[in-house]
Amino acid sequence: MSNAPWERLSRRxxxxxxxxxxxxxxxxxxxxxxQGPGEPSGRKIRYALVGLGxxxxxxxxxxxxxxxxxxxxxxVSGDRDKALKYAAEYGVDPKNIYNYDxxxxxxxxxxxxxxxIVLPNFMxxxxxxxxxxxGKHILCEKPMANTPDDCREMIATCRKANRKLxxxxxxxxxxxxxxxxxxAQGGVGQLKVVDASAAFNIGDPNQWRLRRKEAGxxxxxxxxxxxxxxxxxxxxxxxxxxxxxxxxxxxDPRFKEVEETINFQLRFPxxxxxxxxxxxxxxxxxxxxxxxxGWAELEPASAYHGLHLRVSREKSVDxxxxxxxxxxxxxMDHFSECILNDTEPKTPGDEGxxxxxxxxxxxxxxxxxxxxxxxx
Amino acid sequence: MSNAPWERLSRRxxxxxxxxxxxxxxxxxxxxxxQGPGEPSGRKIRYALVGLGxxxxxxxxxxxxxxxxxxxxxxVSGDRDKALKYAAEYGVDPKNIYNYDxxxxxxxxxxxxxxxIVLPNFMxxxxxxxxxxxGKHILCEKPMANTPDDCREMIATCRKANRKLxxxxxxxxxxxxxxxxxxAQGGVGQLKVVDASAAFNIGDPNQWRLRRKEAGxxxxxxxxxxxxxxxxxxxxxxxxxxxxxxxxxxxDPRFKEVEETINFQLRFPxxxxxxxxxxxxxxxxxxxxxxxxGWAELEPASAYHGLHLRVSREKSVDxxxxxxxxxxxxxMDHFSECILNDTEPKTPGDEGxxxxxxxxxxxxxxxxxxxxxxxx
Numbered sequence: 001m002s003n004a005p006w007e008r009l010s011r012r013x014x015x016x017x018x019x020x021x022x023x024x025x026x027x028x029x030x031x032x033x034x035q036g037p038g039e040p041s042g043r044k045i046r047y048a049l050v051g052l053g054x055x056x057x058x059x060x061x062x063x064x065x066x067x068x069x070x071x072x073x074x075x076v077s078g079d080r081d082k083a084l085k086y087a088a089e090y091g092v093d094p095k096n097i098y099n100y101d102x103x104x105x106x107x108x109x110x111x112x113x114x115x116x117i118v119l120p121n122f123m124x125x126x127x128x129x130x131x132x133x134x135g136k137h138i139l140c141e142k143p144m145a146n147t148p149d150d151c152r153e154m155i156a157t158c159r160k161a162n163r164k165l166x167x168x169x170x171x172x173x174x175x176x177x178x179x180x181x182x183x184a185q186g187g188v189g190q191l192k193v194v195d196a197s198a199a200f201n202i203g204d205p206n207q208w209r210l211r212r213k214e215a216g217x218x219x220x221x222x223x224x225x226x227x228x229x230x231x232x233x234x235x236x237x238x239x240x241x242x243x244x245x246x247x248x249x250x251x252d253p254r255f256k257e258v259e260e261t262i263n264f265q266l267r268f269p270x271x272x273x274x275x276x277x278x279x280x281x282x283x284x285x286x287x288x289x290x291x292x293x294g295w296a297e298l299e300p301a302s303a304y305h306g307l308h309l310r311v312s313r314e315k316s317v318d319x320x321x322x323x324x325x326x327x328x329x330x331x332m333d334h335f336s337e338c339i340l341n342d343t344e345p346k347t348p349g350d351e352g353x354x355x356x357x358x359x360x361x362x363x364x365x366x367x368x369x370x371x372x373x374x375x376x
Numbered sequence: 377m378s379n380a381p382w383e384r385l386s387r388r389x390x391x392x393x394x395x396x397x398x399x400x401x402x403x404x405x406x407x408x409x410x411q412g413p414g415e416p417s418g419r420k421i422r423y424a425l426v427g428l429g430x431x432x433x434x435x436x437x438x439x440x441x442x443x444x445x446x447x448x449x450x451x452v453s454g455d456r457d458k459a460l461k462y463a464a465e466y467g468v469d470p471k472n473i474y475n476y477d478x479x480x481x482x483x484x485x486x487x488x489x490x491x492x493i494v495l496p497n498f499m500x501x502x503x504x505x506x507x508x509x510x511g512k513h514i515l516c517e518k519p520m521a522n523t524p525d526d527c528r529e530m531i532a533t534c535r536k537a538n539r540k541l542x543x544x545x546x547x548x549x550x551x552x553x554x555x556x557x558x559x560a561q562g563g564v565g566q567l568k569v570v571d572a573s574a575a576f577n578i579g580d581p582n583q584w585r586l587r588r589k590e591a592g593x594x595x596x597x598x599x600x601x602x603x604x605x606x607x608x609x610x611x612x613x614x615x616x617x618x619x620x621x622x623x624x625x626x627x628d629p630r631f632k633e634v635e636e637t638i639n640f641q642l643r644f645p646x647x648x649x650x651x652x653x654x655x656x657x658x659x660x661x662x663x664x665x666x667x668x669x670g671w672a673e674l675e676p677a678s679a680y681h682g683l684h685l686r687v688s689r690e691k692s693v694d695x696x697x698x699x700x701x702x703x704x705x706x707x708m709d710h711f712s713e714c715i716l717n718d719t720e721p722k723t724p725g726d727e728g729x730x731x732x733x734x735x736x737x738x739x740x741x742x743x744x745x746x747x748x749x750x751x752x
Contacts, residue, residue: 192623192637192657195571201668243619245747247568247647261568263641263649271623273639275651281568282666290658292577371621371745 045336048074048112051119052082059328061090066329069336074112076103107134120208121216125150132161139335141168143225144352146216151353166335166345167352173330175322176307180298184234189293191272194234196287198226199279205253218258220359224278226302230287231266231274241267241373244366264362421712424450424488427495428458435704437466442705445712450488483510496584497592501526508537515711517544520728522592527729542711542721543728549706551698552683556674560610565669567648570610572663574602575655581629594634596735600654602678606663607642607650615642617749620742640738
């Protein structure tokens with residue numbers, strides 16, 4: 001916690017830049033004092049990371065150094081030695097290390113405000129529900145859960161517990177993505193077509209992402225969801241119809257249980273049509289929004305670093321450069337601000353649920369070999 | 377006609393470069409003397425252009441200057457003044473100008489070997505059939521016709537008349553496309569996904585391309601066919617299944633009769649899945665072949681000039697530059713060589729028929745909202 005002048009300045013600039021708008025004074029959690037408009041807080045929201053895998057270690061732990069409103073306070077892990085090692089590295093008090101058995105006792109720890117769920121997909125629902133019931137706000141990685149029903153239960157539980165729930169859709173908080181959305185929604189004329197491809201060539205055949213019970217599905221649940229997200233946020237609409245085609249290479253040990261590739265088409269109410277690639281078999285990561293006056297694209301589009309924007313209008317192609325940021329810091333700080341100001345996250349549980357519903361429709365369309373209609 | 381040494385050399389180089397292989401000595405047409413292997417011919421095949429529209433005037437007439445084996449000999453046009461004007465400009469003997477009424481008398485003109493049909497789609501079948509019956513070889517623009525049945529009749533008539541039939545798929549004769557095919561079929565690892573988009577923002581609402589009877593359909597027949605072609609030539613396979621979604625902007629005077637956008641998915645027997653965009657509402661022209669070791673793409677992909685190749689392997693992107701050629705000259709010279717050597721064109725009538733069958737399946741899939749299976 002700091003009230004240094006530079007930090008107050010940073011906070012004010014951040015609020016202006018993010019267009020956070022009105023800031024309410026309603027208290028979010030007892031341990032947090034919300035501030036009035038223009039009254040910067042030195043208070044940082046304190047995070048427990050649940051699940052010390054590659055994302056937590058490689059991205060989230062280092063991201064806190066770039067956070068203005070978020071700090072790393074606790075770990076939940078089945079591997080105490082690992083937790084102790086990273087606790088020492090990042091200054092986490094060893095008394096704030098939990099395991100999956102004593103996880104619920106985190107309710108008694110006033111030094112934790114948010115639980116960030118970074119577990120395999122099938123554990124998201126349980127750990128979100130238990131975490132909210134322990135009185136903590138929840139930031140949960142995508143996909144939100146393995147089924148829409150799990151998502152609904154997560155949303156209902158957080159609402160009942162009066163805890164906030166946000167899904168870790170980091171790209172919503174990332175400047176290139178925000179610019180691409182602006183371009184799609186007015187910068188390229190009337191938007192008509194979206195091409196969104198999210199794919200990588202997955203490695204180790206034994207990882208949980210390739211087991212149906214753990215992952216809930218294959219490439220779509222893990223990486224294709226980025227293409228679905230892109231089609232949704234670039235249009236600003238919900239899909240009304242879905243087509244899909246699925247393929248998995250026979251004999252490839254990675255795809256015994258889950259799909260390798262599932263490409264899909266989406267229709268949006270405005271008439272925009274999206275073609276999307278989802279694959280664990282190739283590397284391909286590009287979102288393009290095509291309007292009747294030009295197009296804008298990111299490639300790579302969902303990498304942690306190095307996003308590259310190209311904008312084509314009147315036959316010339318521009319490549320705007322935006323400031324590089326830590327995407328996870330921006331994501332966590334957004335949630336922290338929502339808690340500090342008692343506002344709703346841009347990517348709440350409902351956003352995660354909408355993706356799950358659409359993904360189930362994509363799987364159904366591929367299986368039934370027909371267009372599946374989504375309820376408005 | 378010329379037997380100048382430089383032209384013989386050019387011919388030999390062309391044959392080597394094109395890998396033409398064995399050259400037979402069977403005669404193709406009475407006015408043409410076929411040559412034995414390694415025995416270059418100074419003979420140029422003589423073309424009649426049927427239909428003096430934008431493609432004929434802007435591309436084909438100037439292309440003959442770059443041809444080694446093809447020369448412009450005649451016009452068929454409903455506008456004699458226009459024909460006379462271009463005859464003067466390109467040195468066509470005015471006695472070789474025909475109209476649509478006396479078209480069949482071209483049979484009596486020994487100065488014409490090939491009829492190149494550059495008419496609106498719905499006239500392709502009739503003018504191909506009449507042309508073959510007049511004893512001429514036929515080069516016909518894409519789409520081959522408006523229905524598969526018309527294609528079959530065109531093929532049967534040419535076969536019966538012992539005349540060659542080629543469809544004007546110029547990209548098959550274009551070096552960047554040939555390189556992209558090589559890359560797709562071995563240069564990017566195992567090919568798994570093809571993204572092919574062919575679209576332009578069409579102008580004048582009163583043109584024949586926007587009338588169903590004349591054009592046979594909308595964007596798919598005219599420009600989306602390039603995306604279909606790309607998926608087919610990049611895989612080297614025929615699609616087994618098709619999905620599609622169609623959209624036309626309500627109230628847009630261009631799309632009263634035909635579709636604006638029809639995006640489609642194709643499954644190929646090897647497992648490759650293709651996502652394709654076909655639209656008259658936006659400009660978008662890119663073919664990408666994605667394998668498990670990289671990708672290769674052309675953007676623009678089907679323009680007359682300025683094709684741009686990018687190849688991504690091992691995280692680096694190369695942009696190979698190939699010699700610029702006149703695509704139409706290459707296309708016509710290929711057909712001329714087929715006539716000189718009595719070989720089958722790379723893009724015969726069967727190739728056009730396959731596209732028509734696939735396009736009908738794409739329309740059916742969009743209409744029925746289900747996957748349509750294509751016969752092997």
